Amino acid sequence: MQRLLLLALIGVATGASGADRITGAPFATRSEVFAPHAMAATSHPLATQIALQTMRDGGSAVDAAIAANAALGLMEPTGNGIGGDLFAIVWDPTTRKLHGYNGSGRSPKALTMQHFRDLGLADIPPHGPLPVSVPGAVDGWFALHGRFGKRTMAQNLAPAIRYARDGHPVHETIAYYWNLSVPRLAKWPGFTEQFTIDGRAPRTGEVWKNPNLAKTLETIANGGRDAFYTGTIARTIDAYFRANDGFLRYEDLAAHRGEWVEPVSTNYRGYDVWELPPNGQGIAAxxxxxxxxxxxxxGYGFGSVEHMHLMTEAKKLAFADRARWYADPAFQDVNIGKLISKPYAESRRALISMDTALKEVQPATPQELEQGDTIYLTTADDDGMMVSLIQSNYRGMGSGMAPPGLGFILQDRGEMFVLKDGHPNSYAPGKRPFQTIIPAFVTKDGRPWLSFGVMGGAMQPQGHVQILVNLIDFGMNLQEAGDAPRMHHDGSTEPTGQNTAMSDGGVLEIESGFPHDSVRALMRRGHVVKFADGPYGGYQAIARDPATGVYAGASESRKDGQAAGY
Structure with a gap:
């Protein structure tokens, strides 16, 4: 990880605003990328090239996103794969509107709350068979393709199949996280055989092949979504979990359907920012x-104590509601319109002191709401279609459960349920867990302005806000906004696990590059501050110039990614 250390040292040298010490401009590791026809930004250069070639060959931005996502499941299994879920926002230039897709799966119907109690568990474990929920990614591909695709799904999956069969060299950041995952997951059946080389993770630059995944993708390419959810793949998954104390069944897979949803928005200083509604956490942003x-x-300026303090306090307030109200809407009725309204924000803003950090935060009451590691990628095509897509196995490589001969790992998203009666996110059979993965989109004056995302658990809404503030308030360009140092507040009340309430204000983790005077001032206001490596997510973005139609792309330095166009 020498590259990451170098970037940290550069950050130390950049001073008060993350500015370049030579030019005085905001720090960036590279220039923005510009292109007149199409653009792709993903966390892996080969996936970016696959997306571009798909569009060169006549595919839409949706085709390109699917092709890139399939490749990333092979090339970056530390963050995603067809054993996980998918969410997307698509700008359709024909209808001139945004379309949202919630491709999250549900818990097994045969697994009950009583089973966890019989095992004496206070939380759902992070690995093994118990946290596994139905994977929704493949269904999401076909739903998106059915509405917006131009090429066949066989054509879209062909590059990933070829790389899975012939091999590709593993990139540095991915190799690092893969190596961390192997000791945690090696004991689960099928993992070592399919995701290691003689029991170890592949090294940086080493060629990795996954012939089992090639066969699985080929089966999907030939047989469609039903080949995954009702065919031999579903039968194999069923048999595997029956043999390994699991509960995911053929019937759960066969019953799965994602859903088209309406994105929701707020206007921030003239820009309409769009997110998907719960069961995800997008509305926290x-x-x-x-x-x-x-x-x-x-006026306060990037890296000022006021900037850092207000970011942290706003996060605490939003996350208190996130812990109380965000859940599967089929099981939890909540007034989203009120939560994201300006009057409600004004009442929450009144709780912030400019001099003292909040130690405890209560969520909105029912009366107040009455009516009155993941991968992120984005693509844009010559017709003006833009796709914001995020896909994840949840904890790195997921549950570790890898059915024989299939070449992918099932997600452990079910870990996010609460084992407590009466909580909105309490476990129930056939329920969608709280989701952290959120795509984002911004329009201005009814036209597309920005497709972007920041992968990484609870960092995601915090990252969305930091990127937008960098762009809109601090005037950074697309690349500078992603490379600027970030903050990550940890310790808020969570919607998952034992749901312990924040009582000490939590911890503010910061990257190198923020002024030491601001850090000291934060401590005087009562914040617990620490420097940390790693919890700041990964950003990709495509912006569109409304006057010329030219695309700008950015892929930040914390990942192996690339933004490119033609």
């Missing part, structure tokens, strides 16, 4: 932006 809109962040 909208709540944070509404709170922050009441402050002159531009």
């Amino acid at each position: 909208l709540q944070m932006l509404n709170i922050l809109e009441g402050y002159d962040l531009k």
Whole structure:
């Protein structure tokens, strides 16, 4: 990880605003990428090239996103794969509107809350058979393709199949996280045989092949979504979990359907920011932006104590509601419109002191709401279609459960349920767990302006807000906005696990590059601050110039990714 250390050292040298020490401009590891016809930004250069070639060959931005996602499941199994879930936002230039897709799967119907109690568990374990829920990614591919695809699914999956069969060299960051995953997951059946080389992770630059995944993708390419959910793949998954104390069944897979959903938005200083509604956490970003809109962040300046303090306090307030209200809407009725409204934000803003950090935060009451590691990629084509897509196995390589001969690992998203009666996110059979993965989109004056995302657990809404504030308030360009140092507040009340309430204000983790005077001032206001490597997510973005139609792309330095166009 020498590259990451170098970037950290560069960050130390950049001073008060993350500025370049030679030019004085905001720090960036590279220039923005510009292209007139199409653009792709993913966390892996080969996946970016696959997306571009797909569009060169006549595919839409959706075709390109599917092709890239399939390749990333092979090339970056530390973050995603067809054993996981998928969410997407698509700008359709024909209808001139945004379309959202929630491709999250549900818990097994045969697994009950009583089983966890019989095992004496307070939380659902992170690995093994118990946290596994139905994978929704493949269904999501076909739903998106059915509405917006131009090429066949066989054509879209062909590059990933070829790389899986012939091999590809593993990139540095992926090799690093793969090596961390192997000791945790090696005991689960099928993992070592299919995801190691003689019991170890592949090394940086080493060629990796996954012939089992090649066969699985070929089966899907030839047989469609039903080949995965009702065919031999589903039968293999069923038999595997029956043999290994699991509960995921053929019937769960056969019953799965994702759903088209309406994105929701708030206006931040003239820009309409769009997220998907729960069971994801996207509206936390909208709540944070509404709170922050009441402050002159531009006047305070990037890296000022006021900037860092207000970001942290807004996050605490939004995450208190996230812990209480965000869950599967089929099981939890909540007034999203009220949560993301300006009057509600004003009432929450009144709880912030400019001099003292909040130690405890309560969520909205029912009366207040009455009516009155993941991969992220984005693509854009010559017709003006833009796709914001995020896909994940949840914890790195997921549950570790790898059915024989299939070449993929099932997600462990079910770990996010709460084993407590009466909580909105309490476990129930056939229920979708709380989701961290969120794509984002921004329009201005009814036209597409930005497709972007920041992968990485609870960092995601925090990252969305930091990117937008960098762009809108601090005037950074697309690349600078992603490379600027970030903050990550940890310790808020969570919607998962034992749901312990924050009582000590949590911890603010920061990257190198923020002024030491600001850090000291934060401590004087009561924040617990520490420097940390790693929890800041990974950003990709495509912006569109409304006057010329030219695309700009960015892929940040914390991942192995690439933005490219033609």
